[in-house]
Amino acid sequence: MQIGFDELQALTFGAIWMEMTSEGVRFHRFSKEEEAWLDLKETFAIRRRSGAGIRLDFETDAKKLRFHASFSRGSSRKWGFFDFDIDGVLSAHGGSADVDAVPQYDFEADLDGAIHRCTLHFPQLACAVLKDFELEGATFVKPWTYRRRFFLYGDSITQGYDAVHPELTYTALTASEFKADMRNAAIGGAVFPPELVRLAPEGPKPDLIVSAYGTNDWSNCTREVFVRQAHDFFMALSEVYPGVPVAALLPIWRKDSDRVTSAGTFDDARRIVIEAASCHPLAQVIPGDGLVPHLTGFFADGRVHPDDLGFSFYARNLIRELRLRFPALAD
Numbered sequence: 001m002q003i004g005f006d007e008l009q010a011l012t013f014g015a016i017w018m019e020m021t022s023e024g025v026r027f028h029r030f031s032k033e034e035e036a037w038l039d040l041k042e043t044f045a046i047r048r049r050s051g052a053g054i055r056l057d058f059e060t061d062a063k064k065l066r067f068h069a070s071f072s073r074g075s076s077r078k079w080g081f082f083d084f085d086i087d088g089v090l091s092a093h094g095g096s097a098d099v100d101a102v103p104q105y106d107f108e109a110d111l112d113g114a115i116h117r118c119t120l121h122f123p124q125l126a127c128a129v130l131k132d133f134e135l136e137g138a139t140f141v142k143p144w145t146y147r148r149r150f151f152l153y154g155d156s157i158t159q160g161y162d163a164v165h166p167e168l169t170y171t172a173l174t175a176s177e178f179k180a181d182m183r184n185a186a187i188g189g190a191v192f193p194p195e196l197v198r199l200a201p202e203g204p205k206p207d208l209i210v211s212a213y214g215t216n217d218w219s220n221c222t223r224e225v226f227v228r229q230a231h232d233f234f235m236a237l238s239e240v241y242p243g244v245p246v247a248a249l250l251p252i253w254r255k256d257s258d259r260v261t262s263a264g265t266f267d268d269a270r271r272i273v274i275e276a277a278s279c280h281p282l283a284q285v286i287p288g289d290g291l292v293p294h295l296t297g298f299f300a301d302g303r304v305h306p307d308d309l310g311f312s313f314y315a316r317n318l319i320r321e322l323r324l325r326f327p328a329l330a331d
Contacts, residue, residue: 001062001138008133011143013181014053014122016201023070024131027054027122029184031201038196043076044187050074051122052159053152053171053184057144061115063137066108070129071099075161075188080126083167084109085119088176093165099126113137117144121167124160124184148180148329149204151241153197154212156188157252162300168308171210173315174322178329180207191217192276194232197240208326209241211277212249214288215304218261218269226263230276238280245326248277250288252314255296255303284325291317 003011008025009018015027016034030038030048038044051074071080081095084107092109096102111118122128135141152158152171160169167173175182183206185196192213211233217226237246250270257266264272270288277283291314296302298310306314323330 001135001141003133003135003141007141008056008130011056011058011141013055013057013146014183016183021129024068024129026127026129027051029054031199034185034196034199034201037199038187043189046073047075047159047188049127050125050159051128051166052124052186053182054122056120057117058141059115059117059144060135060138060141061113062111062135062141063113064108064110065118065120065135066106067133068131069095069105069107070131071096071103071105071123072127073099074123074127075125075159077125077162079164080123080128081164081166082107082123082128083121083165085121085167086111086116088117088119090165090167095123096126119144121172124163124166124169146179146181148178148207150175150178150180150182150208150210151206152182152184152186152210152212153193154186154210154249155190155216156186157215157305158184158186158210158212159188161188162305163308163311165308168311170306170311170314170318173312174318177315177319178322186212189216191221191226192229192233194229194236197233197236200240205241206244208329209237209244209246210249211237211246214251214269214273215254217272218251218263218266221263223263223268223272226269226272227276230272231279234276234280234283244282246277246280246283247286247322247325248273248280248283249286249318250274252288252292253294255299286318286321286325
């Protein structure tokens with residue numbers, strides 16, 4: 001069964017819009033208005049192209065899945081990999097370790113012809129365009145149905161730096177645990193962006209918003225700018241998403257957190273986020289210090305960005321915190 005553009009669109013989650021290009025189908029996780037704002041900064045223009053949070057999720061009785069992918073940069077990293085799950089179990093992983101040198105990949109995964117849930121996680125650090133998507137031997141395919149919807153705003157860690165497996169980012173693991181569809185609006189290098197919130201496209205209301213900023217604000221902003229933008233961000237959330245609870249994540253441990261920047265100490269940064277979140281009536285602050293081990297071996301770069309194992313700890317601990325603070329997620 002060849003899957004055309006309209007069918008592919010029905011099976012896609014985490015993308016705001018899609019387009020047919022000469023290379024194949026391209027998936028966009030930001031609206032055109034959001035993209036225009038992000039394109040004002042060159043690094044954001046690249047990172048907004050990544051597939052963070054985008055999935056194909058469906059039931060089928062196919063015997064094989066195959067497609068061709070063309071890669072380009074979607075971050076400052078060079079790699080881009082797909083994960084393919086069968087009934088929630090990682091069953092295939094493939095892509096390119098260097099999308100500049102090897103920008104093409106033919107992905108195949110075997111199935112047995114029985115009915116299964118199939119989930120294809122897109123590369124969170126690269127842009128992937130799909131062509132010739134086929135479910136060999138399938139007599140049907142239907143989109144998966146989620147119980148909840150999460151929106152995630154954040155910086156490089158929430159985008160997924162530096163996981164090799166996209167399904168092992170803390171965002172993917174957390175959404176999966178709560179059976180939630182997710183939209184990942186994170187951008188590497190970002191600070192609190194009230195403007196991005198106010199450009200959010202219309203659509204179904206999320207059940208939870210996750211906010212995860214502060215580490216770049218502490219590194220790059222003055223205290224005055226940090227305080228103003230953080231406050232404006234939470235005010236924007238309350239205006240654009242009225243009645244939606246917010247999990248306000250404080251910055252996780254980083255190796256150089258003993259520095260003092262123009263914004264103050266790292267503890268000062270956490271206090272600024274706590275104070276800003278207090279202006280949102282439904283925000284619950286999640287301490288970041290206990291989410292990831294304070295050991296450089298759990299960070300791909302040894303200091304800021306978790307690796308696959310570090311993200312596994314992040315998700316496990318965040319899931320516990322969300323259940324404690326948001327009773328509606330307990331079931």
